[in-house]
Amino acid sequence: MMIQFLALVRKDLKLFFTDRRALLAGLVVPIICGSFFGYLFGGNKGDTETGKVPVLVIDQDESDVSRELVAQLASNSSLGINPSTPAAAREAVRKGKATAAIIIPKNFGVEAGRALFAGDAKPAIDLLYDPSHALELDMVKGILNGAVMQTVSKEIFGGKNGRELVTESLARLEKSDLPSEDRTALRDLLNGVKNWNEQQERDGAAGDGGFSIGLTMPYATQDQAITSGQNSEYNGYAHSFGGFGVQFVLFMGLDAGITLLMLRQNGLWQRLRAAPLSRTVLLGSRAVSAALIAIFILLVIFGFARVVFGVRIQGSIAGFLGVCAAFSLMTAAFGLMVAAFGETVEATRGYSILATLILVMLGGAWVPTFLFPVWLQKLTVINPTRWAVDGLDGMTWRGLGFSAALGPIAALLVFTLLFGALAVMRFRWRIED
C-alpha cells in the first residue's frame, strides 16, 4: 500500500513542478504582492517616504496672522500645502485632486485674538473635504488646530496686533458686567500680558523673545516600535509576505480541490477507482501532496523575503515551522472539503474563490486585524487564516517564543480535523453518489 501512496504523492508533486502556470501562481505572484504591500506598509528601514496629504489654502485675510498660519501648515511634513482660490479649491476637492481646502476668512487674525480673551464670536475657518478621505480629514483638523493656537497665541504675546488687542480687551473689561472677583483676576492677567509685551518692546526684541513661537503642545512623544528586541526594527515585509503567503497557499489548496473535482469527470478517476486502492490512500495522498506543496510555497516565499528584504524569523524557528506545517495541513483539508462539497467545477471555482478571499480578508492577511471593529476582531477567531497570520507575525517580526505558536498551531489543527472529517463524510465516492 505504501508503493501506491508514495506514487500518488510523487505524481502530484511532479505535476505541480512541471506546471509552470501553477508555479507562477503559487510563487511569483505572492512574492510580487508581498513586496508591493510590504513597501507600502513601511518597508524594512522605516524611511520610506510616504505621500503627503494634498491640502489647498485660501488666505482671504492676508494678515500677519494668516500668513504665519499658512507658513505653519506648510512646514508640516504630513501636508502638501498649495494656495488656491475658493472656486478652484472646491472643484479640486470635488474631483479628488485635493483631500481638503482651508479657507481663512477676512479679519481672521483680529477676530481670533478677540475670541481668545474677550469671548467674542469665533471666526469660522471653512474646511472643504473629500468625504472618501475621512481619516485624513481628522489629521488635517488636528494639525490646523495646533497651527492656529500657536500662531494666534504668538501674535497675542508679542505681535503688534496682540498689543492692541490686550489694550482693547482691558477697556472692554471695565465695561463688562463680570463679577468683581473675576474682573479683577482677568484684569491682572491682561495687565501681566501688557507688561510682558511692553518689556519685549523695550528690549527691542518684540516677536523674537522667549515667547516667539506662541503656545505649543506641552509635551513631545518619543516613538519606539516594540518588536522582538531593542536592536530589531519592524520590517513591514514580514507581515505582507506572511499575509500573501497565506492567501496564495489557500489558492493552491483550492486548486488541489478543484483538480480532484475535475478528476471525477474524466477517465483518470475511473482508472484510479479501478485499481485496488482504498479511499484513505486516495484522499490521504492528495492531502499529503497538497500539504507538502503548501509548505514548500511558504518556505520559498519567506526565503525570498529573507534574502531580498531581510525578513527574519526573530521568534522561534520551531514555532514558525510548526505554524507553516499546521497551516499547510489545514490548507490540504480545505482543498479536500472543496472537492467534497463542489458540484460543478465552474460553480465550485466561483464560490470557493469568494470564500477564500473572505477568509483571507477577515484573517488580517491584507490589513492587520486591529483595524477591524472590535466585534469583528472577536468574530475572526473562528477564521483559520487569522490564526495562521497571527502565528506567522508572532514568529517573525514580533519575535515571540515557541509557546506563542502553540495556540495558532492547535487552532489550525482543529480546523484541519474539522475540514478533513467533513470532506471524508461528504465525498461522493461512487459515480452515482
Add this chain to the structure above:
Amino acid sequence: MLQVEGLTKVFGELTAVNCVSFRANSGEIVGLLGPNGAGKTTTVSLIAGFLKPDSGEVLIEGKGIQSDTDPVKREIGLVPQNLALYDKLSAHDNLTFFAALYGLAGTKANEAIKDALSLVELSDRAGEKVDVFSGGMKRRLNLAAALLHDPQILLLDEPTVGVDPQSRNAIFENLETLRKQGKTLLYTTHYMEEAERLCDRIVIIDHGKVIADDTLPELHKLFPATNVIAIELDHVDALKPEKILTLPEVKSAELEHQTLRVEVHDLSRGAPIILRWLAENGHSYHHVSTEQADLETVFLTLTGRSLRDT
C-alpha cells in the same frame, strides 16, 4: 472469464441497465454493441466496480469484487472512454505511476512498461510528454496503461473514439495480439464495423437490455434477407423476373428500373446459376454486385431503429 448475471442499475426513474447477463471467455473478444445511451458504459462501470448494482452480480474468474482493495480488481484492466492520462507527464512517467497503483515498482515495473510500450509501438516516444502526442498515440498509450499489471480481463470502453484509421488499425492489431495471448476482452462500441472486424461474439444492448447475444454469423441468420445479388442490365426488354424464381437457390427476384435484385439462399452457389441463365437467355449486363446483411441491418431489424442515428 467474465460472467455477468442479471445486472440491474436504476438512476432515479431511469433503468440504465436492466437484468443484463452475458459471459466472456478467455481468448475471446466480446463486443458490447449499442447506441449512445444504451447502457454500455454503465455496464462497464458496474463490472469495474465504480457503480454498485441494484441487483445481479459480476464474477471475475469466479469471484466478485468485495471491497475497494479486493485483489480481484487486479484481474481487470480498464481502458476508459475518456483518455486517462496525465498530459504534463511523459509516457514513461504515466506508466510508472499506473504500474505503482498495482504495487509494481523497480525492475518489475520497468519490464511491464517496456512490454506495454512495445506492444503499442510507442517505445521510441517514452520520454516525451503526452501533450505532444497525436490523438491516436494517446489512445494507444491509454491502452498500454491498462496492460501493465497483466490483467486477465480487459474492459475497453470505446477505445478508438476520435482516432485516425491508421491508429485504429494499430489498436485492432494490439487487441488481436492480446486475444491470442488468451486474454478476455470486453469491447464496447457503437461502430458496427469495429464489432464485425474484431469480435468473436456480440452482445447487442438497447435501452439497458440485452436484445441479442451471439456470434456474428448467427446474428446474420436472424435477418431473413441475408444474401442479395444486384445486376445492372443493359436492356430489360422481355425479362420476366418470375422466370428466375424457378432457378435453384433463388428466394425472390424483383426488377427496379434496370437493376435486377435477386435474393438467394447462398451467394457462392446462387450467383453463377443466375448469371449463366441471363447469358443463355440473351440478357446482357454491365455490373454485378452482392449485398450481405450487416450488423446495422441486424440492429435495425432487432430494434426498429438505426444504430448510427440513435
